[in-house]
Amino acid sequence: MINLQAKALTIAQMKEAEARSNELGVSYAQLMENAGSACTAKIKELFPKLSTSSVVILCGKGNNGGDGLVIARKLENSAADITCIFCCGEPGTELSQKVYQQAAAISSIQFLDAKKEPMLCHFCLNQADLIIDCIFGTGFHGEVQGSAQPMIGTANKADAVRIAVDIPSGMNGDDGSCSISVFRADHTLALGALKPAHLLEDTQSVCGKIHTLDIGMPSEALEDSSSVKLLKWENLPALLPKRDPNANKGDFGKLLILAGRSGMGGAAMMATLSALRCGCGLTTLAAASSVINACFPHLMEAVTLSLAETKDGAVSSESLTLLSEHLSSSTAAVIGCGLGHDEHTEKLVRSLVKETQTPLVIDADGINCLAGDINIVQTAKAPIILTPHPKEFSRICGKSVAEIEADREQAASQFAQQYSVHLVLKGHATVIALPDGTVYQNTTGNAGMAKGGSGDVLAGMIGSFLAQGIASEKAACLAVCLHGACGDRCAQRLSEYGILARDLIQEIPLLLRELEQNR
Ligand SMILES: NC(=O)C1=CN([C@@H]2O[C@H](COP(=O)(O)OP(=O)(O)OC[C@H]3O[C@@H](n4cnc5c(N)ncnc54)[C@H](O)[C@@H]3O)[C@@H](O)[C@H]2O)[C@@H](O)CC1
Ligand SMILES: Nc1ncnc2c1ncn2[C@@H]1O[C@H](COP(=O)(O)OP(=O)(O)O)[C@@H](O)[C@H]1O
Ligand SMILES: [K+]
Incomplete structure (x- = not known):
């Protein structure tokens, strides 16, 4: 097999890979925990001034929001203050509810609701040094609506570093199409594997720099997902053999x-x-x-x-x-x-x-x-x-x-x-x-x-x-x-x-x- 760096899994293939990981003994809950740990480590690397910084984590009610709540828990003691803003109401999946309970037990993390306390949420976003986007990931479809929309608007204007977890909220992970309201990231942390949207030229200004994070999916689970390798001009020099100077026709x-x-x-x-x-x-x-x-x-x-x-x-x-x-x-x-x-x-x-x-x-x-x-x-x-x-x-x-x-x-x-x-x-x-x-x-x-x-x-x-x-x-x-x-x-x-x-x-x-x- 030719060793190509770019390897993208469609959203359907990613879901298959998660299911296969689960069968192979790495549960969904463990994957979320691993995703939170891998994001936290990368955030510390990308943002070294964390200890004196205000961090806002925008959370949706799905598992992308769950990742945000794990990150909040893992960042405890590393940042000056941490605020989680629920942009679409409280967590709605079993996994995200469980990690919410764990995060809620930590008294130093502040939780706000974008619908109930919009002014306070905008204030926190404007004061933030780092904004982490966990509103929508691979489950996003259609247009961003409701309270998520003004939160994304303020986040995009804020004088902060913006990091998106998995996919910038408002972008479709398969085809890269974007909602009118989309989170504009300086960095995107792709969980487990790149998604097709990460590789498109048009999406680079929305994703910023893309980092693929290992979230502990067994390699068999990823390989079995019939991934398609992208063949680019940059791959070609390695494929062209050097001609032997002593050769004849x-x-x-x-x-x-x-x-x-x-x-x-x-x-x-x-x-x-x-x-x-x-x-x-x-x-x-x-x-x-x-x-x-x-x-x-x-x-x-x-x-x-x-x-x-x-x-x-x-x-x-x-x-x-x-x-x-x-x-x-x-x-x-x-x-x-x-x-x-x-x-x-x-x-x-x-x-x-x-x-x-x-x-x-x-x-x-x-x-x-x-x-x-x-x-x-x-x-x-x-x-x-x-x-x-x-x-x-x-x-x-x-x-x-x-x-x-x-x-x-x-x-x-x-x-x-x-x-x-x-x-x-x-x-x-x-x-x-x-x-x-x-x-x-x-x-x-x-x-x-x-x-x-x-x-x-x-x-x-x-x-x-x-x-x-x-x-x-x-x-x-x-x-x-x-x-x-x-x-x-x-x-x-x-x-x-x-x-x-x-x-x-x-x-x-x-x-x-x-x-x-x-x-
Ligand atoms: N399933 C797993 O095993 C793992 C999932 N992970 C995370 O989970 C994410 C996928 O989670 P989900 O499938 O829960 O999906 P998301 O968290 O991306 O979002 C789904 C939620 O958003 C709502 N929604 C979608 N489009 C909307 C719109 N236009 N307006 C308003 N609400 C909208 C849906 O109704 C649903 O409630 C991944 O991107 C990744 O971040 C990671 O934790 C790794 C493990
Ligand atoms: N829209 C397109 N974008 C990129 N490449 C294309 C497009 N349409 C055709 N090609 C390429 O041009 C070539 C056309 O080959 P083919 O259909 O066999 O035509 P013919 O045999 O008549 O030359 C193929 O290599 C194909 O991949
Ligand atoms: K996101």
């Missing part, structure tokens, strides 16, 4: 690209050029003879293999033996870009995939050729990376495009595990799912790439890295994220409307140079 692999029926030469060329730009030692394009004749002058650095055509311009199955031989001497192959899908090609693709031991990237029509008998990928001898867009994926997974789009990560992960393949489900936030259940979600790319040809560029890039001996997981992650980053750079210069797939190819070496420098 034989050390950087041989890639075979089987692509391009008559009339689809652009796809074949695009895949070949992007493979060349990603550093493969020797790249061969095998395509219909008319395509080779047309593309040949533009592919000076590639070897070409001209394949017999049917009268309709499809690649004929006559070429099976020739292709099998080339495939066995290659270190990876890409099958599919603009290859077409008729009975000849289907027969050819199925035979090659069944027999070969060479690692494969299967894209576009390569996938369509397998759609009637997808079990072939499960029994194949070679490691396989499939790169469908949602419609192609729909043809092989038995789900509708709408069902896939409703939970892309889940659909991709289920398929990858069932068929023991690496699956790259393309589109906005491309998902990479591994046979072991690991799921990555790409963060680069833009809608300017939603144009014919972008997918062919990606297939060539993955194939090139694979041919150089980079393992499937790294090759797919590196290529997908780099491909998106090329799109982002191109869009800055040429606009999302104006970029072409060929522009992505020109951007590859510029960004590879940056990765080499940052390694």
